[in-house]
Amino acid sequence: MYQLLKQIAKTGIVTEPAPHPDAALRAVEQRLGEAILKHFGRSLAIRHVDAGSCNGCELEIHAMNGPHYNLERIGIKFVASPRHADMLLVTGPVSRNMEVALKRTWEATPDPKLVVAIGDCGCTGGIFGESYASCGRVSNVIPVDVAVPGCPPAPTAIMQGILTAISSGERR
Numbered sequence: 001m002y003q004l005l006k007q008i009a010k011t012g013i014v015t016e017p018a019p020h021p022d023a024a025l026r027a028v029e030q031r032l033g034e035a036i037l038k039h040f041g042r043s044l045a046i047r048h049v050d051a052g053s054c055n056g057c058e059l060e061i062h063a064m065n066g067p068h069y070n071l072e073r074i075g076i077k078f079v080a081s082p083r084h085a086d087m088l089l090v091t092g093p094v095s096r097n098m099e100v101a102l103k104r105t106w107e108a109t110p111d112p113k114l115v116v117a118i119g120d121c122g123c124t125g126g127i128f129g130e131s132y133a134s135c136g137r138v139s140n141v142i143p144v145d146v147a148v149p150g151c152p153p154a155p156t157a158i159m160q161g162i163l164t165a166i167s168s169g170e171r172r
Helices: 002-011 023-040 056-064 096-108 119-124 155-168
Strands: 044-050 076-078 087-091 114-118 134-136 146-148
Touching: 023 155, 044 056, 044 096, 044 155, 056 087, 056 119, 056 155, 087 096, 087 119, 087 155, 096 134, 114 119, 114 155, 119 146, 146 155
Parallel strands: 044 076, 044 087, 087 114, 114 146
Antiparallel strands: none
16 A cells, blocks of 8 residues: 555656637627626526437537536526426427427426527438438427537537526527
């Protein structure tokens, strides 16, 4: 045990230093936090719906919950029920099997509600388009307030899309 502690003391810290904060990210976070407080007066509750994506956009959404972006700090939380949500975050082209489920989720979300389509598939149908198995883009099934393109979009772009939806004032 003594040898191990001696080796640890001799080696020291071997990890990389934490990255420096990005000025553009901090500006988006500040504007987003202010917009949430102004329009909601409380935290923003988001229900994420995967309508048939490849999970690339989900990885970026999960990254937003990590320590680098830390959405909880600026007043954004993800909820399990659409009845508790202020916003729907929809990823992927809407598969025929998810069409009814997405409509029901949209109907269960209380008014005023916001919808943000994430990724190229959610915005345009992507490489899948419309077919026997796909309804295509999200706006073919439910009304969309903001579309965030990218395959997958960066977490900063998703945060900017959420800010745009909140700031637009065209809440349904």
